Amino acid sequence: YVQDVKVEEDGLLVNRALEDGYELIKVKAPVLLTAIKELNEPRYMNVKYIFDTANKEIKIWSADDIDVNKDELGLKGSPTKVKKSMTKEAKGAGEIINEVPQEAVKHVLGKLKEKHYI
Structure with missing residues (x-):
């Protein structure tokens, strides 16, 4: 091993x-x-790095920011064909975020920071 x-x-x-x-x-x-x-x-993170990264901006990329054929993205571009899918019943409370993607990302990041996950 x-x-x-x-x-x-x-x-x-x-x-x-x-x-x-x-x-x-x-x-x-x-x-x-x-x-x-x-x-x-x-490994435990170094405290210095935690403080250094706490207020750094998280860059948000979209398909327009990278060199990619948009026909190969999403459900339309997936080579996988799904015959059937099921959704499990939610076990806990959740939050629905009805915002444009950029604002939704900021909202989720705020929640993660609030709970000290990042």
């Missing part, structure tokens, strides 16, 4: 856990790796 991975210019440097030790190997992408659970332990 992979215990540690470092990205390098010409591939990945992988520290592989063995029964009696470790093996350091270099592999080229694409590659499939199986990792031990400790590899993905969440």
